[in-house]
Structures are given as structure tokens and as C-alpha cells.
Amino acid sequence: MAQGRRQVMYDVVIRHGLVIDGTGSPGKHWDVGIKDGKIVAVATRITDKGSQEIDAAGLVVAPGFIDTHSHSDLMLLANPSLEEKIRQGVTTEILGQDGLGLAPIPSAEAANMLREHLAGLLGRPDIEWTWRTFGEYLKAYQKKGIVLNVGTLVSHGALRIAVFGMEDRPSTAAELATMKSLLVEALEAGAMGLSTGLIYPPCNFAAREEMVMLGETLADYSRALVVHVRNEADNLLEAQQEMISLAEETNMHLHISHLKTIGKKNWHKIDDSLALIEKAKENGVCITADQYPYIAGSTSLSACLPHWAMDGGPKAMLARLTDENMRQKIKEAFKTPVPNWQNRGETEGWENVVVASVRSDDPAVVGRSIAELSQAQNKHPVDVIMDILLREENQATMVCFQNSEENVKKVMQKPWVMVCTDGILGGGKPHPRLYGSFPRVLGKYVREEKVISLEEAIRKMTALPAAAFGLRDRGIIKEGLA
Incomplete structure (x- = not known):
């Protein structure tokens, strides 16, 4: 190193930001120094330079x-x-x-x-x-x-x-x-x-x-x-x-x-x-x-079917959907309460169950509710679901407003x-x-x-999950953590 040149101590220094550290404590204006992927300094003012300097004035600095x-x-x-x-x-x-x-x-x-x-x-x-x-x-x-x-x-x-x-x-x-x-x-x-x-x-x-x-x-x-x-x-x-x-x-x-x-x-x-x-x-x-x-959830479209219809896995399920007697039995299940099964036609309503994706990206189906497709195709809603699952080989998802x-x-x-x-x-x-x-x-x-407050929201996104899942090296802006 040439004589008189100062060694850079940090890879990154983030300056002038409002640091909300993840603990839920009120934010403070601190500088944060980072070296080799770790936080090595948190101070009101860091005098040494970083290879990269970030001016975070007017911004919030939070853990990932x-x-x-x-x-x-x-x-x-x-x-x-x-x-x-x-x-x-x-x-x-x-x-x-x-x-x-x-x-x-x-x-x-x-x-x-x-x-x-x-x-x-x-x-x-x-x-x-x-x-x-x-x-x-x-x-x-x-x-x-x-x-x-x-x-x-x-x-x-x-x-x-x-x-x-x-x-x-x-x-x-x-x-x-x-x-x-x-x-x-x-x-x-x-x-x-x-x-x-x-x-x-x-x-x-x-x-x-x-x-x-x-x-x-x-x-x-x-x-x-x-x-x-x-x-x-x-x-x-x-x-x-x-x-x-x-x-x-x-x-x-x-x-x-x-x-x-x-x-x-x-x-x-x-x-x-x-x-x-x-x-x-x-x-x-x-x-x-x-x-x-x-307020909406999302999962696979096959989750609409009763549990027993999926015994043996997707191939067995799809085989059932080609059998008219089995299809009728599946439709009958929607008329009678089944223990521990969520009947989406009854709990959410078919107007609130929307096809989100299918393997073929068929625009005639994607983005439309089961009720809408049922009316357009003049089919029972459960027939609509079974037909989509068959045609798309079970590769279909839904969004449910619930x-x-x-x-x-x-x-x-x-x-x-x-x-x-x-x-x-x-x-x-x-x-x-x-x-x-x-x-x-x-x-x-x-x-x-x-x-909720900003500090509480960031705690829920950082320190709380880190503690719940044993991530001891992250979740808080603190010296020694990532």
C-alpha cells in the first residue's frame, strides 16, 4: 500500500438513515458499517470510509x-x-x-x-x-x-x-x-x-x-x-x-x-x-x-376435491375423473357435509373461486371464477373443476376470496x-x-x-421470525449479525 494512503475499513457504509433495528424499539439515526457480509459497526457517526458509500438520508434502514x-x-x-x-x-x-x-x-x-x-x-x-x-x-x-x-x-x-x-x-x-x-x-x-x-x-x-x-x-x-x-x-x-x-x-x-x-x-x-x-x-x-x-388465499385447484378422491396420488385422482360414476360420487360429496373437509362451494362460494393458472395458459379459463365458467359452459361447477384438472393434468391453481x-x-x-x-x-x-x-x-x-407501527411491522418481518426459526445470525441490525 502506498505510504500515506488510508486503508478502507468497510465494504459498505450506510449513512444518515433512520435505523429500525428489528427489536421493536424506536428508530434512531445511525450509520451502519458492513464488512464481509456482517454488520461490524453501528454508531451515530462512522468516520472511516467504505468501498461503497450509501446515503440513506430520508430513508429507513432495516434488517433483510x-x-x-x-x-x-x-x-x-x-x-x-x-x-x-x-x-x-x-x-x-x-x-x-x-x-x-x-x-x-x-x-x-x-x-x-x-x-x-x-x-x-x-x-x-x-x-x-x-x-x-x-x-x-x-x-x-x-x-x-x-x-x-x-x-x-x-x-x-x-x-x-x-x-x-x-x-x-x-x-x-x-x-x-x-x-x-x-x-x-x-x-x-x-x-x-x-x-x-x-x-x-x-x-x-x-x-x-x-x-x-x-x-x-x-x-x-x-x-x-x-x-x-x-x-x-x-x-x-x-x-x-x-x-x-x-x-x-x-x-x-x-x-x-x-x-x-x-x-x-x-x-x-x-x-x-x-x-x-x-x-x-x-x-x-x-x-x-x-x-x-x-383477504384472498391461493392453492392448487385440486384442493377443491374431497380427500378420498386423491387417495393414491394425482394419477389415481385423474383416473377417477374419467369415470362417470366416480365423478357423480364426487359431486354428491358437495351436497353432504364431510368431516374435516372444506367444501369451497359452500364456504367461499364458486363466485369467489377464481382460476389463477393452468398449464396451457388458456385465456378462456385463467382469471375467471368457477361460477362464471359454469354459467358460460352450462356445466355443474364441480364438472368445470374436474374438466380443468383433467385437461391440464392437475397443473392448475386458484385464488379464493375468503x-x-x-x-x-x-x-x-x-x-x-x-x-x-x-x-x-x-x-x-x-x-x-x-x-x-x-x-x-x-x-x-x-x-x-x-x-401497527413501523417498528412493530419490521419486528414481525425480521427479529420475530429469526427467533422463531432459530436464525441466530440475522434479524436485527446489531454488530456481528448478517
């Missing part, structure tokens, strides 16, 4: 946002830049949600079955499924060179498929032991917990004994069970109590995905729902939750609820939560409507 519920699993391997998340401030994602993750897949048969099972929601991007173990799966992201930080849950659905496929039956003692072994292997390889989706096959085929085994194993490793509860509509309270009882019995951390009430007739249940959770928390049960800030603004705000105000996108990538007309969840909270609910 953590999306606690994402479905980027496959698309991130096909498109490592994922601008849909980066552009809204997300720097870390938690994948493997709703029991719909990508590992483990110990055999070619399991891999093929899982690929078919996930295609309806995650699509079929042109990537090679080169992994078998959960550890190999994590390395696939490292090799791809993705721009986001990724943590992932082991998927309950993948565990079941790995052991005995998509059969609608309880697991045997031997199968339970194998599932536990695979779960332990995944947790030791770096899984951040386990997800289950109790409205989706094969997770919803699991008996209580299986759920207890999963919960006890997670408790042994101090990891969370992240759950899409069995019913978010007519039986919401019973479904929540089922999971709370499991958490009480196993001493596990329960994280409830996208907390909400579905269907206008159920909106009043939100107060009892929140009270049920808070009573359990007061009694020592570890419970957290997340939400996306919209919640109320008042309830979104009530959930948002709870200090144990964090922010997520639950975004589904693909073509068509995707739910705007994929692109807009974090900006919507900051713009609509903080700046415009003042539902």
Missing part, C-alpha cells in the same frame, strides 16, 4: 425481511434470482411448507411420485432432481448459486411418500420407525423443522399416533411443527385445538401457517380463535403464527404473528401476495391505516 412461508422450492432452482422476493426486501425464505417439500426422496419411485404430487402447486420447471437425502437437497441450492438465503423444513408429505406412497391409511409401527429415522436424518442435516398440510394428501391421511411421533421428535431437536391446520372454515376452532393439544402433549413449538378464518359465516370465529391460542400460550405452550395481508379486512387487521395486531407471502410462482394471474405482501403491510397497514 424473512418470508416465513414460501413456495419457491422448485422455481428457485430454475430461477436463482427470484426478483419477486428481492424487490420487496426479502433476503431469507423458509421453504418446504404445507407438507409439500422436495426431500427426502430415497428412491426413484418416491421421486417420481413426489414430482407428480407437487406439480399442481409448484409446477414442472426444467430442473434435474439430483438429490435423494435431505442434506443433498440443501446442497442443490448451494450449487445453484441462489441470491437469497434459504432455510427449509422437512416435508411431512415427502416423508410419507418416501415410506409408503400416497395411500389413505394409518402408518404401521415399522413405517413410523422409518419415518422417524428419515426425520431425524433431515433435522441433523439442517432442516429447520417439519411442515404438514392437513388439508392436503398424504398429510391428511395421518393418524394421531403418527402426529405424536413427529411432535416428540421435533421437541427433542427444539424445532417447530409448521402446520396448515385441518380446517380453516367451519371447524377452525376444532382444528386449532387439535394442534394445540398435540403441542401440549409433545412439548413442541407449534407454528400456525397463514392464520385466518374462511367464509363469511365463520368470520366471527376469529376472536375465539385468537383467544384459544393466547390461552394456550399463557399456559406455557410455545405457539407462533404467520399471515399474508390479503377472509375479511377486519380479521386481517385483528391477526396482524397480535405480537406473535409474523408476515409471509405464501406466494405461488408460475404463469397466469398469480395472487399478488407473491410480489406484494411486505410492501402492502408497510404501505397500507402501517403508513395509511396505522394498524
